[in-house]
Amino acid sequence: MAENDARKLNRMFNRISSLIATEKDYLTELDGAIGDADHGITMLLGFGAVSSELARSDLDDMPPSAVMTIAASVFLNAVGASTGPLYATAFLHAAKALELRQSLDAAGQVAVLQAIALGIQERGKGQRGDKTMLDTWIPAAEAGGAALERASGPAELWRDVVTAGEGGAMATRSMVAVRGRAARLGERSLGHVDPGAASAVLILKAMTEVFTD
Amino acid sequence: MAENDARKLNRMFNRISSLIATEKDYLTELDGAIGDADHGITMLLGFGAVSSELARSDLDDMPPSAVMTIAASVFLNAVGASTGPLYATAFLHAAKALELRQSLDAAGQVAVLQAIALGIQERGKGQRGDKTMLDTWIPAAEAGGAALERASGPAELWRDVVTAGEGGAMATRSMVAVRGRAARLGERSLGHVDPGAASAVLILKAMTEVFTD
Amino acid sequence: VKKFLNDPDKIVEEMLDGVVRAHRKYLSPIDKSNRALIARDGPRSGKVGLVIGGGSGHEPGFLGYVGKGLADAVAVGNIFSSPPPIPILHCAKAASGGEGVLFVYGNYAGDVMNFEMAAEMAETAGIPIRTVLTTDDITSSPIEDRDGRRGVAGNFFTFKIAGAACDRGLSLGLCEAVTRKANMRTFTVGVALEACSMPQTQRPNFEIGAKDIEFGMGIHGEPGVIREKMISADEIVDKVMDRIFAEMKAVEGSRVAVLVNSFGATPMMELYVLFRRVEQRLSAKGIAIEANWIGHYCTSLDMVGASISIMELDEELTGLLHHPCDTAVLKIT
Amino acid sequence: VKKFLNDPDKIVEEMLDGVVRAHRKYLSPIDKSNRALIARDGPRSGKVGLVIGGGSGHEPGFLGYVGKGLADAVAVGNIFSSPPPIPILHCAKAASGGEGVLFVYGNYAGDVMNFEMAAEMAETAGIPIRTVLTTDDITSSPIEDRDGRRGVAGNFFTFKIAGAACDRGLSLGLCEAVTRKANMRTFTVGVALEACSMPQTQRPNFEIGAKDIEFGMGIHGEPGVIREKMISADEIVDKVMDRIFAEMKAVEGSRVAVLVNSFGATPMMELYVLFRRVEQRLSAKGIAIEANWIGHYCTSLDMVGASISIMELDEELTGLLHHPCDTAVLKIT
Numbered sequence A, B: 001m002a003e004n005d006a007r008k009l010n011r012m013f014n015r016i017s018s019l020i021a022t023e024k025d026y027l028t029e030l031d032g033a034i035g036d037a038d039h040g041i042t043m044l045l046g047f048g049a050v051s052s053e054l055a056r057s058d059l060d061d062m063p064p065s066a067v068m069t070i071a072a073s074v075f076l077n078a079v080g081a082s083t084g085p086l087y088a089t090a091f092l093h094a095a096k097a098l099e100l101r102q103s104l105d106a107a108g109q110v111a112v113l114q115a116i117a118l119g120i121q122e123r124g125k126g127q128r129g130d131k132t133m134l135d136t137w138i139p140a141a142e143a144g145g146a147a148l149e150r151a152s153g154p155a156e157l158w159r160d161v162v163t164a165g166e167g168g169a170m171a172t173r174s175m176v177a178v179r180g181r182a183a184r185l186g187e188r189s190l191g192h193v194d195p196g197a198a199s200a201v202l203i204l205k206a207m208t209e210v211f212t213d
Numbered sequence C, D: 001v002k003k004f005l006n007d008p009d010k011i012v013e014e015m016l017d018g019v020v021r022a023h024r025k026y027l028s029p030i031d032k033s034n035r036a037l038i039a040r041d042g043p044r045s046g047k048v049g050l051v052i053g054g055g056s057g058h059e060p061g062f063l064g065y066v067g068k069g070l071a072d073a074v075a076v077g078n079i080f081s082s083p084p085p086i087p088i089l090h091c092a093k094a095a096s097g098g099e100g101v102l103f104v105y106g107n108y109a110g111d112v113m114n115f116e117m118a119a120e121m122a123e124t125a126g127i128p129i130r131t132v133l134t135t136d137d138i139t140s141s142p143i144e145d146r147d148g149r150r151g152v153a154g155n156f157f158t159f160k161i162a163g164a165a166c167d168r169g170l171s172l173g174l175c176e177a178v179t180r181k182a183n184m185r186t187f188t189v190g191v192a193l194e195a196c197s198m199p200q201t202q203r204p205n206f207e208i209g210a211k212d213i214e215f216g217m218g219i220h221g222e223p224g225v226i227r228e229k230m231i232s233a234d235e236i237v238d239k240v241m242d243r244i245f246a247e248m249k250a251v252e253g254s255r256v257a258v259l260v261n262s263f264g265a266t267p268m269m270e271l272y273v274l275f276r277r278v279e280q281r282l283s284a285k286g287i288a289i290e291a292n293w294i295g296h297y298c299t300s301l302d303m304v305g306a307s308i309s310i311m312e313l314d315e316e317l318t319g320l321l322h323h324p325c326d327t328a329v330l331k332i333t
């Protein structure tokens, strides 16, 4: 029996959890330099809770949008913090996008990317260049849209997405933060990669693995 | 004009202060190992206060016993702690011994030594082998008495006194404390020299310098 | 860095378990979860409810301020993380006495997003919500961006005023207004000598050099706003007070309240040394101290450091400051 | 180790200057020296006076316990050093209301010698003195040598009972007797994760290995009685409670008071984790907690560590424990 979309998303959340588990200390160190040193802890807690909840859910007849709705509420309630509302809103937007099309084909995947970027922007009132996770998500979503227009295959599409996201994350190193805790540091935030941007790259990598295999 | 006895004692207290100032960190470290790490601080505070008070006093017509009485009260009020009552009582006993003879000849010097040892014993209810300053003072006073009986000259007398005191202080290394803070450590006090015994040796050395020059 | 700890991932739950057992007299869980705690003798009909909250790691903040005459409920997040909207919503419902609910919490992106979501839900459920963000950390943003500043230990004063206003039965609008005034008149500067360490990592969040000090320290173990060479206690207080005097309008004859707060590992002996200089600086300007608190009021885990908060009083604030309250940490009779 | 400090040799004077300014409401210097402080609303004729005291470095002990219903006066020594007899004598005179004066302080060689000298002087001046030495640290000497033990954070309870007995107007003999009972029923064990450092040296008094913990810790930064491998918070509490249960007579149905005390640098989050387990262990035995305190009550400069004290109550002690008091640190209404 082929893997349904809900199971695919479930696999995606599991991969996110394990990539973040591997990089937990790195993320926490990044946050220690310009924030409060909990980003790795928070992200693992949130995605761990999502994975556990999905493991308990009956995915057989679940539409993919429902998976994203569950993820939104579980993530939010597990972590609070900044990332809770940001990713919860992102996932709710993704759920809405999937409700419209109920398919995780290439167009659906890019719709999810764009919904995430939009949801984070909406909730956090931020934009590109603020030195946040948006510096990963916005270029990644744009790259996805462009690849889709070019009708690239999944491998190429996701390579472009990750490259764009990574480029954006690296670029935060030379930005002065204007949102989140790091904003209080002003110039002192220069020279450090934003932890939220770094963890967003991990999410993109997990998506790539699941959507290109 | 020859130095009177009061001035000689004043010089003695000044020498004690400076020797203790030099060894303050060492004494404090000894106390850190088995006590509360303040012995160097306390002793310097106490003898520093005595020196300052004597510097303000008119020593010209002061009998030596009065110097010891001043030292007792100043030392006590400056430090409190264990050493305050112990040395205050010691100096009061010394003052009484000097009242009887009003001379700092060899017999007077040994009488002071014996009075100090006795005063500390009386106030602290301790004895030799308790791992305290008495392990310096008791053998030192005994050696002084023996040298006096042998009619030794001052150089020999004080060499014997210091040797006996040093020997006693070193011996505290292999004692288990039964008085003072170190007593709570039981066996853990083994292997450490008692700080009060070590500072008593410095006092003996200062006395030697002043009484043999 | 060693800590008294079982499982680092359970420390907040275990702490709250301890809190609920220790302070039964003052608070109890709403709906069985210790993440939302309600005052036993707090909410009553006809009174505006006061909900405070934020991340853990600030103990006795903020749960120590729940009780009669102060906050009616507190929502508790993970360490240095805002609580999610659900426990905040539970607090709002439990604190509501029909006259609306006031939210007072520190101005942090995470807290703002979570409390705003909860406020929307509460409004939907028919509970009018007003919010005052505390923004007392004057080092965190220039004066033109007063509203963008973060809230730190000065929230102690803002909570106190808000709790008194609610307890006196003022309307939601008046409670909000006086709380906003308290916040606008509260000025805090924090300094750190050593960073804190998270239970999960057990190493310092960042390094402060052996001869350095951080100025403009937050309460989440973030680095400070500027690093300087270590100086004496009096010089530190002078720098802090100069910053505060530059913003405060207090003049000769004014009255203030003072909080000298330990960030966790700085002992009271040193706080008293700091307070001494604060008092000297104030009295040199002819400013009188109406009341003062010295101790652990809003901490940052085991950070070595302290903050100084000054609230400029007027007649209304003075009355509310002295209004009785009875909580685990603060008792005024 | 960095500290908020001006001149290390003046830290006690500067702290006391801060204390006297901060706590004007509760205490004031006797005879202009801050080394002997008297309660503003303490001594009165017909009441036994209560004098406490000891070295500095234990803040808010012992000066935080001066005020109505608790101690009438406190004598303050240098860091970890008993005060000399003169300030103690001043305290005795100022606290005397004609019914005699009770001295309560920790059992240390230095304190005993200085307080005894002061007691002799006071008696000579016509003031009857009784003394109760606190000896609650059960690790400091075997049970056969109960009177040889040292007094640590449990003196919080002994002071409280003594203060209440005096405030109720009991005779000197009865005050002494009930204070002695409180001390005999109070059991403390302290543990340390890091040693404290003196202002003068600014380095740890001694080293505790990165994976070690000291059991049987005093409050003067002395090494503990035994060093062990670091274990979890619950295991630590279990060891402590096992020691306490071995001495305590409390049985099912008994009531106790609990103090979980920070030695200075251990934050409240961790204290609540410890308290949680203390409560579990007590309730497993059917022993109820009548009252508890969690925080900084008797510290040792910046030592990282905590102590657990249990006082076994009876009816008389329960009544005295709840007797009102109003001091800088402890307010019971």
Ligand SMILES: Nc1ncnc2c1ncn2[C@@H]1O[C@H](COP(=O)(O)OP(=O)(O)O)[C@@H](O)[C@H]1O
Pocket: A031, A035, A036, A038, A039, A042, A043, A081, A082, A083, A086, A120, A123, A124, A125, A126, A131, A132, A133, A134, A179, A180, A181, A194, A195, A196, A197, C080, C081, C082, C109, C110
């Ligand atoms: N307004 C915002 N918009 C987008 N991202 C934000 C915003 N505020 C914070 N972030 C992101 O959140 C990250 C911090 O997340 P985390 O450490 O989990 O939360 P907290 O700041 O509450 O400790 C930052 O690195 C940044 O990327």
Ligand SMILES: Nc1ncnc2c1ncn2[C@@H]1O[C@H](COP(=O)(O)OP(=O)(O)O)[C@@H](O)[C@H]1O
Pocket: B031, B035, B036, B038, B039, B042, B043, B081, B082, B083, B086, B120, B123, B124, B125, B126, B131, B132, B133, B134, B179, B180, B181, B194, B195, B196, B197, D080, D081, D082, D109, D110
């Ligand atoms: N009962 C006693 N008799 C004699 N000496 C004592 C007694 N108690 C303590 N001492 C001495 O006092 C020394 C400690 O002095 P110090 O550190 O200044 O005082 P404290 O113990 O109050 O900190 C010990 O090393 C010991 O030699």
Ligand SMILES: [Mg+2]
Pocket: A031, A035, A036, A037, A038, A039
């Ligand atoms: Mg963070």
Ligand SMILES: [Mg+2]
Pocket: B031, B035, B036, B037, B038, B039
């Ligand atoms: Mg000592």
Ligand SMILES: [Mg+2]
Pocket: A036, A038, A081, C079, C080, C081, C082
């Ligand atoms: Mg955080």
Ligand SMILES: [Mg+2]
Pocket: B036, B038, B081, D079, D080, D081, D082
């Ligand atoms: Mg000492």
